[in-house]
Each structure stands twice: as C-alpha cells, then as structure tokens.
Amino acid sequence: MAFVEHNAKTASTSAGGRVEDYVALLKPRVMSLVVFTAFVGMLVAPGDIHPFIGFVAILCIAVGAGASGALNMWYDADIDAIMSRTLNRPIPSGRVSRDDALGFGLTLSAFSVGTLGLVTNWLAAGLLAFTIFFYVVIYTMWLKRSTPQNIVIGGAAGAFPPMIGWAAVTGTVSMDALILFMIIFLWTPPHFWALALYKKGDYEAAGIPMLPNVAGERATQNQIVIYTVLLTITGFGPVLTGLVGWFYAIPAAVLGAIFSVLAVRVRMASGVEMKRRARVLFAYSLSYLFVLFVALLADVGLIRWFGTV
Template identity: 70%
Template sequence: MRAGAYEARVEDYVALLKPRVMSLVVFTAFVGLLLAPGGINPFVGAVAILCIAIGAGASGALNMWYDSDIDAVMSRTANRPIPAGRIERDHALVLGLVLSSFSVCLLGLATNWLAAGLLAFTVFFYAVVYTVWLKRSTPQNIVIGGAAGAFPPMIGWAAVTGTISLESVVLFLIIFLWTPPHFWALALYKQSDYGAANIPMLPNVAGERVTKIQIFVYSLLLVGSTLIPGLTGFMGTVYSVVAIASGAGFIWLAWALLRTSETVAMKKAGRALFTYSLSYLALIFLALLADHAVRLLGWL
C-alpha cells in the first residue's frame, strides 16, 4: 500500500459498515420491536431501529479496523476497503467510535437506557470480546461471539417495554444457536482462507469430522429452540408450521453434511447448508411477524 494512495468513495465507507450484516440485524431488531407488547410511537420506533442499524455499522467498522491485517490474506475479504488500500485504518476506527457513541446516546434519549445499555454492550462484545479476544484465540470464537449478533431483537423489545422478558430471551437464543452451524458450514469450505490468516476456526483446529458433528448437534438445538415460541403460546399455528417445516430442512442438510467424507462433496454440502441457513433465519423471523399479524387480526 502506497502512502497517499487512498481513494475512498462513499460506497467504501458504506462497505465498512457491513451492510449485509446490518440488514439482518435491522430485520431481527424490527421483529423484536413489533412483537413487544404495548406498542411504540412509529417515529420513536423508527429512531430506535436507526440507532440499532448505526450501532451495528459501527461494530462492523471497528471489526474491519482491527482485522485489516488478516482480511488482507483471505480471499473473501481481501477487497474490503482497508486491505484494498481505499480507506485508512484510523478513519475506520474514528468512524466506528463516533457512530457507536452517537447510536447509544440517541437510543437512550429516544427510548430508554436499558435498550441503550444493551446496544452499547453489543458493540463492545462484538468489537472487543469477539474481534480482539476470541476470534484469534479459540475455536469457540463463533459460539461465544455469536451472542453479539443475537442481541438485536432483545434491544428492539427493550426499546418498547424497557424490560427483558422470556420471549425476548427466546429470540436471542434462536440467533445464538443459529450462529455456530451457519459459520462452521462456511468455515468448512473456506478452511484455506482461515488457515492462511491463522484464525483457529473449528475445522482447522479440531478437524472436519468434529466440525460436522458439532454442526449437526447445534442444528438440533437450534431447531428445538425455534419450537419454544409455539410450545409456550407466544406464537401460534402459522409460526409453528413454518418452524417445523424449515427446521426439518435444516436438519436434513446438516445430516447430509455429516454423512459426507469426500472433500469436494463436503465443501458442496457445507456451502448448501450455509446458503440455506441465511434464508432459514430470515424465514423464521418472517414467520414470527406473520403469526403475530394473523393473531392481531383475529384470523386464527
């Protein structure tokens, strides 16, 4: 990278915020906000979602700031703005710190300080606990670090109610248990990338067989957790049908991956599970919304 070679564009600063990750964070937080009892002023709700989005973006910028060295040696991240030489590292750090402070303060003023505190903890957990500490030190990085991505629906719920309830904890649990099979499936067919960056992802440390077994176990736990809303009466028939059908698909793909032994087939099965897991989580949270709407309208 040459001194003075930085040619940042607007889209590069947007990329620092990890917009694809942010979109999932915003959606799950939105679901938590809408499902919370009592309701919220639409304008205040929009501000709350905006704050959560900004906080998620700040986390992404701080992650890219710290991880720019390993991003440079991984094929899927080498073209990110910092390793590609389009944005200075210090700019990403300042952007992350400013946006995180702004989002937390605004959320606290607009809603309540429990929601703001949860958002602050989420940013800290992702940027410091996961990125700085866990990611490079333990193959359980994704398991523990996955908590950061699981907080948004709880923050949305707290923004409305000012409390943490069993229902919001269940929403947290679903995303928390979804994270390991999702990322370990990716790690199975990106082992060389993680190996080159010296990141101790489970396949590189414990081997493919152990990883596939753990993916299957976590898949069972994940699908089990998605049944809790229906079993506790939090959700009704519409949600339960979707959770059972989509969960069966998740377990089937995890089982198919577990049964593979040949490398090419394993990578293909891992990619299939990873791709399915993206739409799976979105479908589960869409089903939560749909069931909530149906029950509000009195159709079931």
C-alpha cells in the same frame, strides 16, 4: 502555494476514501440482517411504539451494528488482507486508513447508543452498547484469534438485535426476548461452520482457529448437527411461551426439519462433495432465519388482528 503543494503531495500518497468505502465499512449485508431481526423483535414485543420512534430506534440499532463492523475491520485489517473473501475490504485494499475507520466506528457507536437512549430507553441503549463492546472486544479482539469456539460465544453479539428491539418497546427483557436471542445464538455456529468448512484454507492461511482447522472436519460436522438439533428445538420456544400459535409452529417444524436433514447430509459426506453440501447448508441457513422470523411476525400479526390463530 506551499499549502497547495503540500495538499497535492498528501493526495499523491492517498486520495482519501470515497463515501462508498465508508458505507462498506458498515458491512451493509450484515446490517440488513440486524435491521430485520431487530424490526421483528420490536413488532412482536407486547406494547406500542410510535412508528417514527420505532424507525429511529431501528436506525440506531443499524448504525450501532455498522459501527461495530467498522471497528471489526479496523482491528482485523491484517487478517482481512490474507483471506480472499475479505481482501477487497476498504482497509486492506488501501482505500481507507485504519485510523479513519477507528474514528468512524467510535463516532457512530457513541451517536447510535446516545440517540437510542434518548428516544427510547436506556436499557435498550445499554444493550446496544454491550453488543458493540461484545462484538469488538470480546469477539474480534479476544476470541476470534484465540479459540475455535470463537463464533459460538461471539455469535451472541449477532443475537442481541431482536432483544434490543424488544427492550426499545417494553423497557424490559422477558423470556420471549431471551428465546429470540437463543434462536440466533444457536443458529450462528452451524451457519458459520458451514462457511468455515468450504473456506477452510482461507482461515488456515490467516491463522484464525476456526473449528475445522483446529478440531478437524469430522468434529465440525458433528457440532453442526448438534447445534442444528438444538436450534430446531429452541425454534418452538415462542410457541411454548404462548407468544405465537400454529401459524408459526408449522413453518418452524418444516424449516427445522430441512435444516437438520441438510446438516446430516454434510455429516455424511467428505471431500469435495462435503464442501458442496456445506455451501448448500450455508445458503439455506440464511433463508431459514429469514423465513422463521417472517413466520413469527405473521403469527403475531394474525393474533393481534384476529384475536387468535
């Protein structure tokens, strides 16, 4: 009886999280991008992988990415409670406790890395482990709150998935894998700075030193243009190494040109209009990465089926 009463008392303070809350801890939207880029990295890599092994590898990468998302939310609960964008996350809204999120994240990290190592190879598993470490410790715990260059270096964590996919198939990391990494690495700053430009107030309130808050809007706009140009150039890397042909080169050129134009348009504006254009740039950057990787996949597919394009 006392046990029932005790349970009822505990329940009155917290009913515990719902399954959906734990799914939300995995940041499903970020996960979908990770799955997609890892999938492309795996398919364009030279070599064969059994479809089921490939599926399990992607699952491990997705769960590993989700685990790092949960650990990120565990550590960032204090600032998530301040920003409107993150206010409704499971921890700041009180649906999941911080300790539960920590345990959840650590367990999934261990399972995803261990399983990936067992089903593919330990290079891929090591890269996944490093990605989780990089995102949680280097980015979340250290850089995010201390430097306006946080997302430039932290962006590396998001750039690893295609490399992990590549390593899962080949057991190595080649120049092509490095180029795929560089594309996402250079894509991250303009993507997040566009967001930071129109969500500046939020980051300011949370005390996160994003570039617009620290160096000003003008400096951010300049940096966006610089990184966009570097990204557009790097986008041609797979053509130069011979991984892909014109079927990829043409979309890469068009997509890069549009990205550059939108970045320059953000640079030319100020005030409300600049924020509107930054919003457009942010939305476009997502499509850019998606279409670029689809083109990469299509080109490699054509080369494999028809010999050349």
